Amino acid sequence: MPNPPERLTSAALGRLVGYSPQQVRDLERLGVLPPAARDPNGYRRWTKEHVVVLRAYRALAAAIGPVPARRLLPVLRTSPLAEAAGQVDELHASLARERARVVEALRGLAVVVGEPDLPAVEGDAMTIGELAQALDVRPSALRHWERAGLLAPRRAAAARRYDPPAVAAARVVAALRSGGYPVPTIARVLDELARHRTTRDAQDLLDARLSDLARRSLALLEAAAALHAFLSARAEPGRRPGEGSAEPRPPA
Template identity: 30%
Template structure:
């Protein structure tokens, strides 16, 4: 692009494989810098805008648009360290999810093998389950409320009590959710596990691990475009 020239919305849309309406949406959401207009009112994008859109397109694939938006708003304000810490936190959570998925495979393939954290008690409280699995208590309660997870109640105080089997079930649910399965599909898959279709369950859990690896690769591509954007802005 020659100095003084601008890029039309259609130019950017064709270059990055995105519709012009999507470009306008991202602009209205505050994900890119202000866009100058021609005397006739048409948008005039610059190479800086192109770098932002490329970053949105590619980071969104691996991190999702919500987190990508949070990162780019920090970048727009010049808070580069804050943007990088948002990414670091997201990848820390992704690593935790990967460990949960690995544990799901281990529980399915070798159900009698001692697990990290020691032997499981026959009746565990929700706090103990959270410590064992890293799954949020709010998610566990929700799965119980919608009938995805069946648990017993303490006859004295009404507290939920979890068995080792229900803990394994929670780990599998979390793994499937991370892999993108909806709740109705997960319910069907849990039924198959209950019917002793363990081979099918192992295949699903391993497939979930593969999807996590693919997502990590997409994140790497997204980070490449974030680096390009920061170079364009003179921040790297």
């Protein structure tokens, strides 16, 4: 990839990454790009450092979405370097947690349709706190899903208790809600599970969620080069973007 010139207009910077001049200016306004220097006539003048940041943003947006990328890039740009590197690590960890959540939901489908009419066994039930911890959600989320008709825990002395079928249903809800599926879609899937003992719709949605997570993982791996260049430029402010680190000096 050819090196960009030392000074760039908004249009030239945008062309390097496939953005319009207005998109470049908007990203500066949102704090994604550091402020550009201004010529006496008011025109912005961008540098190679801005190219590195913008390429990192574009790669990150492809992996996690434009809105999360717009929130995260200013943090990566301004926080201590160790914290910024940790934030990138957390992106990979978050995808792994989401994938594990979907896999557990798929495993739980058999519980939902297996033998839901067996008598409840107290030792097999979970409290709302235990289930929230297992799903990595807030207890308020479980109460919200209950009010929406997605979950139906039994009550014991005014406390909610979640038997294995309710736990399995909650795993399905958590996996689909984290993927952005709306409540009516999830309600339809759970109704199919309850009424017809079929898992086809749930499996289709969860499989689609797994495919999306795989796509995002690959996009994040593809973004690694741009993020490495971005964080390396932060680690070595004097190094020109795109250049490798200096060769280690031999011992005296």
